[in-house]
């Protein structure tokens with residue numbers, strides 16, 4: 732732990748003097764993302780009933796594995812550092828899915844009917860969502876939002892303490908912070924559109940038709956009545972903006988999809 736935190740402290744100075752805008756600063760190092768995520772994961776799932784077998788579970792696991800393989804191909808310098816894992820949560824009333832910093836994911840059963848394209852197959856629709864959520868993780872939007880939410884002084888204090896003797900306590904504190912605040916973290920509209928774009932690239936690389944994203948977001952709007960129930964919808968761009976951007980990106984990502992199909 733100590734070496735990792737010392738590395739963060741060293742990374743602070745160049746970040747602060749760089750030309751990134753404040754909202755893009757991330758004081759947590761990429762190697763800490765999976766450590767924090769792995770600590771926060773069981774806390775977020777502690778109250779949940781999980782599904783560990785059956786056809787739906789297999790599809791969720793196989794689909795996320797394909798997307799993770801794609802993310803490793805596209806962004807190996809980040810994705811290879813992460814500890815990818817998915818949990819299927821039995822909550823038919825929750826239309827949600829997420830990916831923590833570092834690659835730990837959850838899919839709630841309530842989103843599966845929305846992901847279903849009407850043929851009884853939810854795999855490609857769910858790949859739209861999880862491509863997007865995985866992109867949030869590889870683009871490191873979660874720890875960037877944590878940096879923003881906690882404030883620089885709090886993070887620097889944590890790092891300062893970490894260089895001392897209380898590394899594990901500091902790590903546990905940051906993970907607890909992540910677990911309690913993750914559902915309400917706002918990544919920001921630009922980050923959402925950025926995750927949409929990267930998610931489409933992951934989908935296409937994994938061999939899922941990115942054109943499915945347009946229909947999926949329309950179903951999502953119908954299912955939620957355009958209301959902003961889960962965090963990841965409330966902070967997301969309007970569906971009109973999102974669909975317009977997806978359509979403008981299709982000429983870029985369709986060749987990737989076709990190449991994947993051709994290579995099989």
Ligand SMILES: [Zn+2]
Pocket residue numbers: 863867918923926963967
């Ligand atoms: Zn998002």
